[in-house]
Structure formats: C-alpha cells, structure tokens
Amino acid sequence: MTPRMHRSHRVAGALVGSAVGDALGAPFEFGPPGRFSTRFRSPARGAKTEMCGGGSLGWEPGEFTDDTQMALLVATSLVERSGLDETDVFDRFRAWAEAGPPDIGNQTRAVLGSGRPWDVAAAEHFAHSGHAAGNGSLMRTTPAAIRFSREGRQATMDAARRISALTHGDPSAGEGCAILHELMRVALDGGDPLAAIPTSLEAVLPEHRERWAAVLAPDWTPGQATESNGAVWPTLGQAVWALRHGRDFAEVLRLVIDLGGDTDTVACVAGGLAGAVYGMGGIPSRWASVVHGRVPGHGDKVWRLADLQQLAAALDGGVQQNYDPGVIPRIGPTEVLPGIWAGNLDGARYSEEDFAVISLCRLGEPFPHPLHRMAYIADNEHNADLDVMLADVLDDMAALQDEGRRLLVHCHGGASRTGLVLRGWLVREKGMSVEEATAHVAERWPHLGLWNDSFTTALERLAAKTN
Ligand SMILES: [Mg+2]
The missing domain is CATH 1.10.4080.10 (ADP-ribosylation/Crystallin J1)
Structure with a gap:
C-alpha cells in the first residue's frame, strides 16, 4: 500500500x-x-x-x-x-x-x-x-x-x-x-x-x-x-x-x-x-x-x-532555515553503468560541469552545472509518490543519454537513493529482475545501501510493470 x-x-x-x-x-x-x-x-x-x-x-x-x-x-x-x-x-x-x-x-x-x-x-x-x-x-x-x-x-x-x-x-x-x-x-x-x-x-x-x-x-x-x-x-x-x-x-x-x-x-x-x-x-x-x-x-x-x-x-508554520549540509568527504563520480556515473553530494558538487546531474537529495548551495535535475526523494518510507518520481527520473535519464550526455546520479551519501535509481535503470532499461539489478550494481558500486525496504518494493512494482 x-x-x-x-x-x-x-x-x-x-x-x-x-x-x-x-x-x-x-x-x-x-x-x-x-x-x-x-x-x-x-x-x-x-x-x-x-x-x-x-x-x-x-x-x-x-x-x-x-x-x-x-x-x-x-x-x-x-x-x-x-x-x-x-x-x-x-x-x-x-x-x-x-x-x-x-x-x-x-x-x-x-x-x-x-x-x-x-x-x-x-x-x-x-x-x-x-x-x-x-x-x-x-x-x-x-x-x-x-x-x-x-x-x-x-x-x-x-x-x-x-x-x-x-x-x-x-x-x-x-x-x-x-x-x-x-x-x-x-x-x-x-x-x-x-x-x-x-x-x-x-x-x-x-x-x-x-x-x-x-x-x-x-x-x-x-x-x-x-x-x-x-x-x-x-x-x-x-x-x-x-x-x-x-x-x-x-x-x-x-x-x-x-x-x-x-x-x-x-x-x-x-x-x-x-x-x-x-x-x-x-x-x-x-x-x-x-x-x-x-x-x-x-x-x-x-x-x-x-x-x-x-x-x-x-x-505552513514550519521553520524557515537555510539548509547547510556542511562539507563531507567526496565519493565519486565513478562510472557504474555505461554512461552513468554515481557519487555522493560533494562528489557531484565538484564534478566536471558537463555532467548532466540528477540530484536526489537536498543540496544547500546550488551546483554550477548548467544541466541539473532535482528530484527530492526522502530516504524513508514516506514517499507517497515514489513510483511517479522514479519514472520521471528514469525517463529524463533516458532522454539525456539519447542526446549523448554523461549522467551523474547522486544523493547525500550516494548509497540508498542513488542505488534505487541505478537499480531502477537496470530493471527498466535492461529488463533485469530486482535481484539481478541489485547484484549488478553491488558489484560495481561498493557504496550501495539496501536498508530502505520501500525502495525495493517500488522496484518490484516497476519490474512487474516493465517485464
Ligand atoms: Mg504574469
């Protein structure tokens, strides 16, 4: 549900x-x-x-x-x-x-x-x-x-x-x-x-x-x-x-x-x-x-x-404060799948500016990259619209890759949300099962995080729709 x-x-x-x-x-x-x-x-x-x-x-x-x-x-x-x-x-x-x-x-x-x-x-x-x-x-x-x-x-x-x-x-x-x-x-x-x-x-x-x-x-x-x-x-x-x-x-x-x-x-x-x-x-x-x-x-x-x-x-009654993620040790960018790189927040922030960057977390200061898509997926169970967001991200990635652009997918730690999108890409574009996609990414991206069960469930739904 x-x-x-x-x-x-x-x-x-x-x-x-x-x-x-x-x-x-x-x-x-x-x-x-x-x-x-x-x-x-x-x-x-x-x-x-x-x-x-x-x-x-x-x-x-x-x-x-x-x-x-x-x-x-x-x-x-x-x-x-x-x-x-x-x-x-x-x-x-x-x-x-x-x-x-x-x-x-x-x-x-x-x-x-x-x-x-x-x-x-x-x-x-x-x-x-x-x-x-x-x-x-x-x-x-x-x-x-x-x-x-x-x-x-x-x-x-x-x-x-x-x-x-x-x-x-x-x-x-x-x-x-x-x-x-x-x-x-x-x-x-x-x-x-x-x-x-x-x-x-x-x-x-x-x-x-x-x-x-x-x-x-x-x-x-x-x-x-x-x-x-x-x-x-x-x-x-x-x-x-x-x-x-x-x-x-x-x-x-x-x-x-x-x-x-x-x-x-x-x-x-x-x-x-x-x-x-x-x-x-x-x-x-x-x-x-x-x-x-x-x-x-x-x-x-x-x-x-x-x-x-x-x-x-x-x-709506919340606190208005600027988000400052601070400086974190950089991870990536690393080419994990053909034409698709992965990283964490600062790995992406300081990457070459010709990357088409897909951000899956809050950023603090804006990135300098001219081509930058931001999809805020929370790393919790509360993404009511996760299927819609995931499809939107994957559709954009396919279109940008068709134009010959290098893609860089990242979130704060480069683990869970980044892993969701990399696995989703393999499920949808390569017809892999969720297990195959997970194993494929894990072999190439040691930072993969699998703790969010709602992400894996979403991938199962995507697989059922795709394959
Ligand atoms: Mg007007």
Whole structure:
C-alpha cells in the first residue's frame, strides 16, 4: 500500500506548482490556442524542455513573472509579520511597482501608482473606473491560501478578500480569490477540491454566487467564457476545468496553457491547485528544477526551487532555515553503468560541469552545472509518490543519454537513493529482475545501501510493470 501523501508535499507542491505554471505559461502569453502542444507534441525531457523562455518580454527559460513576484511579496510579508498586515503588504507591492518590474497588470499599476493609502487606493480606482475584475489578485493567492488553510473556511476566505482588495476594488475579484483559497485548503488537507466547489459557493457573497457557479459547473467549458481570460471568472473557471480533465500535473498545465490568452496567469492558478493535489513529487523535475526569478525592488536574491520549498514550509508554520549540509568527504563520480556515473553530494558538487546531474537529495548551495535535475526523494518510507518520481527520473535519464550526455546520479551519501535509481535503470532499461539489478550494481558500486525496504518494493512494482 502506498502511504498517504504528507501535507508538506502538498504545501510545497502548491507554491512550486504555481511558480512552475507561471514560468511555463509566460512564453505563450497572448498567443492563440494550441500553441503549446503544437510545439511540444511529446514530453521534452532532453536538455531543452518545455521551459523554453522567450515571449514578447523575453523571459529566461524557467523564469517566473509578476504573478509569482507578487505572490512572493505576500508570502514574505505573511512570514515576517506573522500574519496579515495589509499596510506592510501594500508597501511591498508599491516598492515593487516603483522598481519597474518587466510586467505589471494595468489595474495593479494604476492602484499602486496612485499615491493613495492602502485602504482607499483600490476602492477609489474602482469607483471611478468601474473596471476591477481582472485576474491580477487571483494570480498571487497561493501563499496566503497556504498560510490561512489551517484556520478554516471562514478565516481563509476572509484573508483572501482582504488581500485582493489591496489592488482590486471589485468584490468579484475578491470572491474569486476566496473560492480559490477554500479549494486550496481542502486540497492541502488531502481532500478533493472539485467536490468542495458546492460548499465554497455557499460561502460566496449571494450577489456574486450565480456568476461564479456558472464558470465552476462540471459541464462548463472554456468555450463558454463571456470574457477573455484576463478577467477573474474565466481564469479560475479554466484552471478548475483543467484540473477536472487533466490526469496528472503535467496534463493539467498543458490543457490550460493550450487555451491561449493570459497563459502565465491561468497556468499559475492551475499549477497552484494541481500542485496541492498531486504534491511536489507530481511536478516534473525538469520543470521544477529550473524555476527561478527575482523580485524587483526587494534585493538581488534569485529565488530558486529550494527557496520556494523552504518558504512554503514556513507559510505552513514550519521553520524557515537555510539548509547547510556542511562539507563531507567526496565519493565519486565513478562510472557504474555505461554512461552513468554515481557519487555522493560533494562528489557531484565538484564534478566536471558537463555532467548532466540528477540530484536526489537536498543540496544547500546550488551546483554550477548548467544541466541539473532535482528530484527530492526522502530516504524513508514516506514517499507517497515514489513510483511517479522514479519514472520521471528514469525517463529524463533516458532522454539525456539519447542526446549523448554523461549522467551523474547522486544523493547525500550516494548509497540508498542513488542505488534505487541505478537499480531502477537496470530493471527498466535492461529488463533485469530486482535481484539481478541489485547484484549488478553491488558489484560495481561498493557504496550501495539496501536498508530502505520501500525502495525495493517500488522496484518490484516497476519490474512487474516493465517485464
Ligand atoms: Mg504574469
């Protein structure tokens, strides 16, 4: 039996998933429907992946946009202020807007640039423009949805409305954020967010309920949208539709980016929800490994995968501390199988930079290798999504080897997790039994560790599926 997924995997999945969606969708912003799957007919697992960068704003591959930048402003405020301090969030937003981010929504720019105080700026803008139901507040909801998820439906929905109102005076936007918070709360608890739609609609302000019920109905399709997906209703409608129809994280994102239009934002929203449902292990490592970006007006720090994971844990009440593995005696790299080297953490960190590195543990400081995939497999019995992660790693290795790259697989000690992947490779690519694969690796890699029974069980399942 596979263990129940640990909440921390869902929390990390939500925050990383939203940033991944943002970065994955950014190059396709304002393009026509179908462009993503036309360009990527099958999963792109080699050196060049679907994280392709570009678009009208020239994003780097894996670089997130204003959606995640604003989400990080909310997130850091919530953590540093130990809760919601609207003045502080608004000040952070304003410093960001003044620093000239590459992208910023029209309405957000108008409100933050108005010079008016936090508690009136958005309302005044709405009162004289009448336009405020863009998706610019919905796109940044994930951090607060994590932070308030433990406080129950009412509290998380209220927090959503208050944060939305900082830039979006139209309560329609606030109600959308409130619904998303509630769906996320249910997903982080291990429930089915789709099944929670009726109860979340009951908690929506009555005058907004009908319009939200329409776009969240099980039979609603994106073709029925009455506005572009720059508006809040179709953005959440499309994200939920994709979650309903996709079979895994990657398919949810492909479906939603293929709708075209405001692709970074719809994918950011869908990615947050899908990340909460499928967990960190459900996010393809070729996407999560490269996600990164800066937050203008808030220092030079480049946010990467490990930073997002730590921040997610802090939002959920954990401790935010930098992981420092210290210096350990190097093991490897050693060529254990043809074209596949093995090592421990520092053996890999200081290896030649043309290795395609597959990391299976936490790293501390990032490696210098340009081609680096990170799949966090814990060396314990609690990997609920181990089969999915193992298949993802092995598929990437096969694609990278087909491109002629030297592979270097490592974990902290180079023993147990590294052994899992080396043995899995032999089971899947060479058709060996688990016993044969284990003996084969043990002969060539004296560091092999066999103490984790859940790994051997996973290999038995892989063998049954393969052979
Ligand atoms: Mg954006």
